[in-house]
Structure formats: structure tokens, C-alpha cells
Amino acid sequence: MSFSLRYPWLVIVAAMILIISLTTGATKLSFVSDFRVYFSADNPQLLSFEQLEKDFNKQDTLTFLLQPSSSATVLDPLALNEIAQLTQAAWEIPYARRVDSLTNYQRIQSADDNINIDDFYRPEQASAWDIAGELEYIRTQPDLLNRLVNKDGDLALIIVSLSLPDGDEKATAELVAYTRELLAATELQYLDVQLFGTAIINLALAEAVERDMGALIPASYLLIFAGIFFLTRSLAGTFLALTLTLLSVMATFGALGWAGALGLTTARLTPVVGVVPSMIMIIVIADCLHILATYQHGLRAGMSKVPALAEAVKSNIRPVWITSITTALGLLCLNFSESPPYRDLGNLVAFAALLAAVLSLTLFIAALRVLPQPKIQPGRTLAHPGQWLSGLLLTFWQRVLQPHPRALLLGAVIVSAMLAAGVSHLKFNEQWHQYYDESFAVRQALDLQNDKLNGVNFIQYRIAAQDGGSLYRTEPMQQLQQLAEHLETFAEVGFVDSLHQPLLTLNQALHDGDKDYYRIPASDEQVAQAMLLYEMSLPFGMGLNERLTIDQTASRFTVHLFKRTSRELVAFDQALLDWAAEHTPALSIAPGSGLDMVFAQISDRNSISLFQGTLLALVLISAVMMLVLRSVRLGLISLVPNLLPALLAYGIWGYISGHVDLGLSIVACMSLGLVVDDTVHFLAKYRSARARGESTEAAIEYAFSTVGVAMIITSLVLAAGFALLLLSPFSPTWGMGGLMALTVIVALLADLILLPLLLMLLDRD
Numbered sequence: 211m212s213f214s215l216r217y218p219w220l221v222i223v224a225a226m227i228l229i230i231s232l233t234t235g236a237t238k239l240s241f242v243s244d245f246r247v248y249f250s251a252d253n254p255q256l257l258s259f260e261q262l263e264k265d266f267n268k269q270d271t272l273t274f275l276l277q278p279s280s281s282a283t284v285l286d287p288l289a290l291n292e293i294a295q296l297t298q299a300a301w302e303i304p305y306a307r308r309v310d311s312l313t314n315y316q317r318i319q320s321a322d323d324n325i326n327i328d329d330f331y332r333p334e335q336a337s338a339w340d341i342a343g344e345l346e347y348i349r350t351q352p353d354l355l356n357r358l359v360n361k362d363g364d365l366a367l368i369i370v371s372l373s374l375p376d377g378d379e380k381a382t383a384e385l386v387a388y389t390r391e392l393l394a395a396t397e398l399q400y401l402d403v404q405l406f407g408t409a410i411i412n413l414a415l416a417e418a419v420e421r422d423m424g425a426l427i428p429a430s431y432l433l434i435f436a437g438i439f440f441l442t443r444s445l446a447g448t449f450l451a452l453t454l455t456l457l458s459v460m461a462t463f464g465a466l467g468w469a470g471a472l473g474l475t476t477a478r479l480t481p482v483v484g485v486v487p488s489m490i491m492i493i494v495i496a497d498c499l500h501i502l503a504t505y506q507h508g509l510r511a512g513m514s515k516v517p518a519l520a521e522a523v524k525s526n527i528r529p530v531w532i533t534s535i536t537t538a539l540g541l542l543c544l545n546f547s548e549s550p551p552y553r554d555l556g557n558l559v560a561f562a563a564l565l566a567a568v569l570s571l572t573l574f575i576a577a578l579r580v581l582p583q584p585k586i587q588p589g590r591t592l593a594h595p596g597q598w599l600s601g602l603l604l605t606f607w608q609r610v611l612q613p614h615p616r617a618l619l620l621g622a623v624i625v626s627a628m629l630a631a632g633v634s635h636l637k638f639n640e641q642w643h644q645y646y647d648e649s650f651a652v653r654q655a656l657d658l659q660n661d662k663l664n665g666v667n668f669i670q671y672r673i674a675a676q677d678g679g680s681l682y683r684t685e686p687m688q689q690l691q692q693l694a695e696h697l698e699t700f701a702e703v704g705f706v707d708s709l710h711q712p713l714l715t716l717n718q719a720l721h722d723g724d725k726d727y728y729r730i731p732a733s734d735e736q737v738a739q740a741m742l743l744y745e746m747s748l749p750f751g752m753g754l755n756e757r758l759t760i761d762q763t764a765s766r767f768t769v770h771l772f773k774r775t776s777r778e779l780v781a782f783d784q785a786l787l788d789w790a791a792e793h794t795p796a797l798s799i800a801p802g803s804g805l806d807m808v809f810a811q812i813s814d815r816n817s818i819s820l821f822q823g824t825l826l827a828l829v830l831i832s833a834v835m836m837l838v839l840r841s842v843r844l845g846l847i848s849l850v851p852n853l854l855p856a857l858l859a860y861g862i863w864g865y866i867s868g869h870v871d872l873g874l875s876i877v878a879c880m881s882l883g884l885v886v887d888d889t890v891h892f893l894a895k896y897r898s899a900r901a902r903g904e905s906t907e908a909a910i911e912y913a914f915s916t917v918g919v920a921m922i923i924t925s926l927v928l929a930a931g932f933a934l935l936l937l938s939p940f941s942p943t944w945g946m947g948g949l950m951a952l953t954v955i956v957a958l959l960a961d962l963i964l965l966p967l968l969l970m971l972l973d974r975d
Contacts, residue, residue, distance in 0.1 A: 212523045215516060218576035225573040233460045235467030240379045242478045244412050245642075245805050248549045248812070248872070255808040262672055262803045265759050266766040267371070269670070269804065272303065272389060273407035274368035275655055280400050283363040284312065285344055287336035289400040293366060294333060296403075299392055300370050301751075304385045308371040308751055312358045316748060318712065320719035327747035330354075352694075353711035356664045356704055356770075365662045371756065372409060379478075382409050383416075406655040408805075411642075414652040418645070418940040419484040426938050427487050430931035431455070434495065437927035444502060446581050451498035454569055455491045462490060462562040466554075475554065482551040482873070483558070485946055488931060489880070490562045492954075493537060496887045496924045497570035501526050503920035505578065515583040523575055525916075529894040532838050533887040534567035536831045540882040546823030548816040552876050559880075603918045603962075604911065611966050612907060619967045630857050632864030638813045640776040640871050642806075643667070647939040664704030665772035669783055669802035674764040676798045682741050682762055683734040687713060689794040690767070691730060696789065697769055702782070707768040709757050716740050767799075776810035783807065809872075817875050824879045828853065831886060839897050847972060851889050851965045855957035856881045862956075863949055873942040877949045885957035888921045892961055896969065906973055910966050918962070925958035 214221045249256040263269060274296060278289050290313055297311040315330040331339075345363050348355055359366045374381045386409055393403055431452065439448040463479075463486075470477015504525050508518030541563065544556025611618060643666050646653040656666045675686045690710040697706050714728050717740055721727035731737045745754055757766050771782065783802035790799050801807075831852065836845030856878040863870070895916050899909035932954065935947025 212520065212571075212575065214523070214572050214575040215519055215579050218579040221572050221576040222580070225569060225576070229457050229461045229569075232462075232468065233464035235464035235469075235471065236460070238467035238471050239463065239477055239479050241416055242379050242480055244382070245408075245415075245809075247478065247480050248551055249808055250548060250550055253548065253808065253812070255803065255811045258800065259803045259805065259808055262670055262766065265672065265764060267307065267756055268373060270372040270374050270409060271407035272306075272370040272372060272385065272405065272409045273659075274300070274370075275404040275406055275658055276366045276368065277402045277404075277658075278364060278400060279398075279402045283341060283345070284359065284366040284401070285339075285341045285363045286400065287333075287339045290331045290339075291333050291336065292398050292401045293368065294331065296396065296398075296401075297368055299396065300368055303370055303392070304388055305372045305374050305381060306370050306385075307373045308756065309368065310358065310371070310752075311368040312354075312366045314749075314752070315354055315358055316712075316752065318715045318719050318744075320723050325716075325719050325743065325747070327744070351715065353707070353715075357707065360663050362662075365658070367663070370407070382412050385409060386413050404651065404655040404658060406652065406659060410652050410655070414646060414650060415481045418650070418943075419481045422484050422935070422938050422940055422943050423487070426935055426943070427484075430488060430934040431491065433934055434491065434927045434931045437930060438495070438499065438923065444506065444584060446584070447498070447502040447505075447578070450574055450577050451495055451502070454498060454566075454574055455494040457573075458494050458562055458566050458569060459487045459490050461565060462486070462558055465561060465565075466558060475557075476550075480551040480554070481942070482555050484940075484943055485935075486555060486558055486562075488935065488947070488950075489559045490566070491931065492924075492928050493534070493559070493563050493887075494566045494570065495928060496533070497526075497530050497566055498574055499924050500529065500891055500917060500920045501570060501574060502578075503917065503923075506584070507916060509584060516579070519575060519578055523571065525895075525898075526891075527571060528838065529891045530567050530571060532834065532894070533890045534563045536834055536886045536890065537563040539830045539834070540827045540886070541880060543823035543827040543879050543882075544820070544876060546819045546826075546879075547876060548812055548819050549872060552816075552872075555876070556880070599922055600915065600919045603914050603922070606962075607911060607914050607966065611963065612970070615967050615970045618963070619971065622964055622967065626854060626858060629861040632861030633857065635864035635868045636860060636870050637775075637777065637868055638817055638870050638875065640809045640813045641773075641869075642809060643773055645941050647941075649939050660773050664770040665702075667771040667774045667779060667806045668804055669769045669771070669779065669786075669807055670804040671767040671769075671786075671802055672764055672800040673767045674798045676796050678763065680738070680762045681709065681758070681765055682738040684730055684732060684737055685796045687730045687737055689796050690765070693767075693786075693790055693794050693797070696793070697786070700782075702771050702774060702778075703769060704772055705770040707757075707766075707770070709754070709765040709767070712744055713737065713740060716744050768804075769802075774806075776813055779806055779810040813870075813872055813875065816872055820875060820879050824882060827879060827882050831882065835886075835890070835893075839893055841897070843973060844893055844897065847965070847968050848886075848889050848893060850968060851957065851960035852882065852886050854960050854964070855885045855953045858956045859949055859953040862952055867945075871942070871945070874945050874949055877946060877953065881950065881953045881957075885953060888917075888925065888957065888961045889965065891917045892921065892965060900973075906970055910969055914966075921958065921961060925954050929954040929958075 276284055276293060278284050278286060281289060284293065293311055294313040297309055297313050300306060300309045313329060313331045316327050317330045319326045348359055349361055355361060389405065435448055435452050438451065439445060466475065467477050469475045501522050504522040505518050508521045513521065538560040541556040541560040545553045547553050643656055648654065660666045675681055687710045690708050694706040694708045694710065697703050710730065713730060717731050718724065718728040720740065731740060787799060787801065790797065832845055832849055835848045836842050839845055860878065892913050895913040896909045899912040904912065929951045932947045932951035936944045938944040938947065
């Protein structure tokens with residue numbers, strides 16, 4: 211008799227002390243929403259991006275999208291007055307480094323041999339303001355049009371450049387909260403304002419996860435609770451399984467906090483962890499339901515409570531540990547991922563799998579021991595869905611599978627091949643702008659900027675003179691202009707931000723506004739003098755340090771694009787580099803950088819790494835299966851129902867969606883550890899019957915009768931729980947939920963159909 215049955219209260223108290231001790235570590239966790247956490251410190255694209263920021267300042271921004279509320283244009287003086295008011299107030303936003311807006315844009319003008327560089331608009335100009343004339347002026351300024359205002363004059367921006375402190379996870383929330391309070395306190399009558407920028411995007415990640423964890427995940431738990439009770443009619447068992455799930459989730463996150471305190475990990479929560487509670491639920495529910503099903507089977511066979519529980523422990527201790535170990539092995543292989551949050555995800559759920567094994571074989575058993583025995587009369591068939599399913603399953607085995615194994619296997623192979631062919635339709639693309647649906651304010655803002663201004667993707671380049679000299683020379687400036695004008699012919703390009711642009715206007719102004727001089731000066735000396743004059747005329751805080759290195763040898767060149775997929779961004783970058791190599795020999799252009807490019811590159815790198823991890827997990831899980839089943843043949847047979855679900859699920863996804871991003875790319879490795887559970891339980895019962903001398907068919911029937919219903923119950927309710935995540939407005943959540951639900955259903959079909967057929971044909975005496 212197990213220790214949990216002899217001393218149940220001691221086990222319960224000890225388990226609760228352990229869980230509470232672990233859970234207290236959760237106070238040491240912090241939530242991180244910065245996109246940078248998705249990349250490892252040695253990621254080459256991230257290193258290039260960080261070097262770009264070191265040379266030209268950080269790219270973190272908070273953007274005000276401004277639309278006229280009572281007139282047709284933001285160029286109305288009443289609207290411009292409010293833009294000027296907001297621009298001034300924006301300097302007070304925490305961590306603001308610079309504020310660029312339509313009103314403080316530095317207009318270059320010439321009059322009476324004098325050069326005047328001043329704000330585009332000041333309130334005292336309102337009485338003489340010519341809206342139509344100013345709109346025409348805007349359309350002639352390449353560094354203003356589609357950067358701070360669109361060509362129709364009905365959308366303008368205020369861009370607040372930020373210097374966020376490293377390691378301060380609350381800084382983004384602090385500045386956004388300040389900005390929202392600022393807008394609430396500012397009485398704007400002529401402008402409608404939406405917030406955007408990297409600060410809003412980062413915060414939206416956290417808000418999306420909070421929304422999911424606050425609504426959908428509790429709803430999925432409730433759905434699973436109702437499903438299990440409906441199918442088993444065991445209120446105590448269902449309640450205990452759900453309680454054990456919640457305790458496992460609490461202890462797992464607490465353990466992460468303690469690991470962070472000990473320096474073993476970072477103890478930072480990212481949006482990826484939103485799926486962790488659902489994954490833990492799969493593991494715990496599967497373990498508990500198999501134990502509960504065996505316990506009820508023993509009671510119906512005439513056993514009393516303690517012997518039935520003892521038999522449940524004896525029958526399930528090996529399968530539970532096997533499934534937990536194989537699950538942990540599969541998930542630990544997520545450490546091959548290029549993205550640290552997904553490594554943390556694998557480690558968290560691997561720990562939870564082992565913890566669930568311990569708790570289900572100790573706390574769950576002890577709790578069932580102290581609770582009253584269920585009212586199940588020996589030998590009586592109970593009229594509940596579980597019993598109906600059991601009868602249906604045995605009928606399916608006896609009348610469908612057993613008489614026609616070869617024909618059914620051939621049919622299964624054909625169907626599997628057709629579904630697997632859908633994998634060829636998959637495309638690895640990262641599209642962060644599709645993460646949110648239209649219910650998110652950030653999605654409305656990004657759609658507005660993409661549709662009316664300059665797009666939401668951008669690529670940044672570090673451009674230096676090929677000879678290492680100053681950029682303040684004629685040839686480098688001319689070739690910057692040549693490159694910018696070439697890119698502006700592309701339909702996908704919304705705006706090009708280049709150092710040469712103010713030089714064109716300045717040179718024209720230096721020649722009394724003669725349009726023939728709207729060009730780069732003809733001599734290096736003229737270029738240097740003009741740019742020096744421009745720099746000296748700029749007000750404090752509005753200098754060129756965002757675009758130019760201190761020694762004037764390198765410049766930041768930014769291309770804004772309308773919504774692009776990661777593959778399209780990579781292709782655009784390569785096309786730019788190829789064209790520049792041929793047409794701008796005076797320039798040395800580094801490959802494109804910025805967060806869009808870092809994300810664009812990581813999907814392919816991650817897929818390759820995870821493929822290697824999946825292969826290793828497959829080898830390790832196969833070795834464990836062969837060892838515990840003491841049969842190389844059964845171990846090899848088990849590979850089919852373990853590998854096929856992910857392949858077919860991706861194939862179906864290829865037909866349905868065809869899109870796989872960073873989050874969906876981990877499902878194969880993740881599911882390999884999860885779907886093995888039912889296979890292990892089925893083969894463990896099958897192997898037990900075969901060891902007693904039963905025939906292949908009799909052993910399969912025994913496995914169906916003992917664990918078949920538990921397999922169906924766990925798979926259906928867990929698939930329903932994952933499918934509920936399809937209601938999430940956050941695409942990483944609903945995408946992973948949908949693909950995992952598909953995988954669970956395909957795994958169930960593989961275990962109920964394909965595995966018995968393979969055993970009948972390949973495991974003969």
C-alpha cells in the first residue's frame with residue numbers, strides 16, 4: 211500500500227506546505243512587454259540593432275495621431291493651436307528626449323539675403339494663415355510630407371522620442387499612464403487623438419495577455435470542469451483535478467520566481483506565458499483522469515475504496531511517470547528556440563509536468579482517500595456518458611477496426627498523406643501588426659497610420675562613406691538622394707527619412723529660393739558650410755544627433771513601409787542592398803536593422819533550431835518508450851501516433867491559414883511532449899495484457915476497456931479548452947489554441963484508430 215493511502219493527512223499537509231512555499235516566489239516575478247525580450251543577447255540582428263541605437267539614440271517612441279474633429283484639415287489654425295499646445299506639453303512626458311511635430315518642424319526660408327529657420331507654425335501667425343498655400347508647401351517638403359503630416363492634411367503626428375531606462379519594467383506603463391492623464395486633462399475641441407508608437411505596442415502586449423488570462427483561461431477551466439463532470443459524474447474527482455491544476459499553476463510560477471531570486475533565470479514574465487496555465491491543465495487533467503478512471507473501474511469490479519485506490523496507483527504509477535518524463539523531455543527541447551521567452555515556456559511546463567506527476571500520485575490519492583467513497587454499486591453499469599462511450603468504443607473496435615485492419619490502415623495512410631500535403635502551403639511569416647484585432651485601440655491606431663500616412667513597418671540602415679570620410683561632401687549626399695528617390699518609386703514605401711533632405715531646401719534658400727538650386731551643392735565645401743549653418747540654426751533638442759554620428763561619418767537612413775510580411779521585408783532589404791551596391795558605390799550600407807528586421811529574421815532561425823530540438827526530443831522519447839515497454843518494436847510503433855498529430859495538424863493549418871509565425875512554430879516541439887500521454891497509457895495497458903499471455907486482439911480490447919474512455923474524455927475536454935482560446939482577440943493566443951486543439955484531436959484519432967491497426971499488423975506472436 212502506498213504512503214499516500216497509509217498517511218493521507220500527513221501527505222496532504224506536506225504537499226500543501228510545499229505548494230505554499232513555492233507559490234510565495236511569485237512575488238519576485240515581474241512582467242516584461244518589451245519586444246526585445248523575444249531575442250537572445252547574442253542574436254546577430256539584435257546586436258546590429260543595438261549598435262544602431264548606440265550610434266543614433268534609441269528608437270522607442272510615443273506617437274500622437276491627430277485628426278481634425280470639426281474641420282477638414284489639421285492645418286486649420288484652431289487645430290494647429292492645439293497641436294502646438296500638445297507639443298509643448300509632450301516635453302514633460304517622463305523619459306521624453308525629443309518632440310517632433312507639424313508645428314515645431316523647422317521651416318527653412320530665405321528673405322532679403324537672410325536665411326530663416328523657424329517653427330512651421332506659431333499661434334501668432336493664425337490671423338494671416340493661408341491653409342491652401344501651406345498645404346502646397348508641405349507637398350514640396352520631402353522631410354515633412356508623410357512624416358509629420360499626410361498629403362491631404364487630415365492626419366498629423368506628434369512623435370515623442372524616448373530614453374527608457376534599462377531594466378525598469380514599469381517605465382513604459384508610467385509614461386503611457388501620464389500621457390493618458392494629460393489627454394484627459396487637456397480640453398481638445400478641434401482634434402481627435404489616438405496613441406501609437408513602440409511604447410503603446412509594448413504595453414498592448416501586456417494588456418492583451420491580461421485580457422486573455424482574466425477571461426478566456428478561466429472560461430476554459432470552467433468548460434473543462436463541466437465537461438469532466440458530465441462525462442464521469444464524479445463531482446469530488448472533478449473538483450480535485452481542477453484544484454490540483456490551479457495549485458500546480460501557482461507552484462510553477464512561484465518556482466520561477468525563486469529560480470530568478472537564486473540567479474538561475476531572469477524571473478521575468480512575458481506575453482508568451484499566457485498559454486502556460488492551459489498547458490499545465492492538459493498535463494494535470496490527463497494524470498488525474500486516468501487515475502480516477504481506474505479507481506472507478508475498481509469500484510465497479512467490487513473493490514472497496516482503499517484496494518481500488520491501491521490498484522489505481524499500481525496501474526498508473528509507471529504510465530504517469532513515463533508521460534511526465536516524456537512530456538518534460540519534449541518541452542525541454544524548446545531550449546533550442548532562438549527566442550528566450552519560448553525557452554522559459556518549455557522549462558516552466560517541463561517543471562509543471564514533473565510536479566503534476568508528484569502531486570497526482572500523492573496529494574490526489576490522499577485526497578480521494580479521505581473523501582467518502584463514491585456511491586457505485588459493484589457490477590452495475592452506470593447510465594452516464596462515460597459508460598456510453600465505453601460501450602461505443604468497444605463496439606467500434608469489434609465491428610470496425612478488428613475485421614478490416616489492412617483496408618483501414620491503407621485508408622488511414624491515404625488520408626494522412628492528403629492532410630500532410632497541406633504542410634507545403636505553410637509560409638513562415640512574422641506580422642506583429644496582425645497580433646491584435648480591431649477591438650484593440652493599438653490596432654485602430656496602426657491601421658490609421660498605415661492607411662493615411664507612411665505605414666507601420668520600417669527598416670533602418672547605417673550608411674557611411676565608403677572611404678570612411680565625412681558624409682558632408684557632394685558625392686555621398688548625391689548618392690543618398692539617388693537612393694532615396696529610387697526607393698520612393700516603390701508602391702510599398704510610405705516615407706524615406708534621409709540626411710540629405712534638409713540640404714536640398716537649404717541650398718535653394720541660400721540662392722534666393724531659385725528652384726534650380728533645389729539640389730545638392732556642387733562642392734564639398736558648400737555642402738559642409740550649408741549643413742553647419744543648418745545645425746547651428748536648429749533649436750535645442752532638435753539637432754541631427756538622431757540621424758548623424760558625432761564625427762559625421764555615418765547616418766541613420768530609415769525606410770517606412772506599408773504593412774509587410776517578414777519575408778517581404780527581407781526581400782525588400784536584399785533588393786535595396788543589391789541596387790545600392792551597383793548604383794551608390796560611394797556609400798557603405800549595412801544590412802537593414804530595426805525591430806521589424808530582427809523579427810523578420812528570427813522565424814526562419816527559430817524553425818531550424820526547433821527542428822533540431824524536435825529530432826532530439828524524438829530520439830529521447832523513443833528511447834524512454836523502448837526502455838519502459840521493454841520492447842523495441844512497441845517503441846518504434848509508438849513513434850507513429852506521436853509524430854503524426856503535429857504533422858497532420860500543421861497540414862490542416864496549411865489548408866486553413868497557411869501562415870505560421872514565431873508562436874505557432876513551437877507547437878510541433880511542444881505537442882510532441884503532450885500528445886504522448888495517451889499513447890503511453892494505451893501501450894502500458896496493452897503491454898500488461900500481453901505479459902499475461904493475452905492475444906494481440908484481446909490485449910487491445912483490454913486497453914480500450916480500461917483507458918479508452920479516459921483518453922476520449924481528456925482529449926475532448928482539453929481540445930474544447932484550447933478551442934475556446936480561438937475567441938481571443940490576440941492572434942498568438944488564438945493561433946496556438948487553434949493549432950493545439952487540432953493536434954489534440956488528431957492525436958486522439960491516431961491513438962484510437964492507427965495505433966490498434968499497427969499493433970494488429972506488426973505485433974503478432
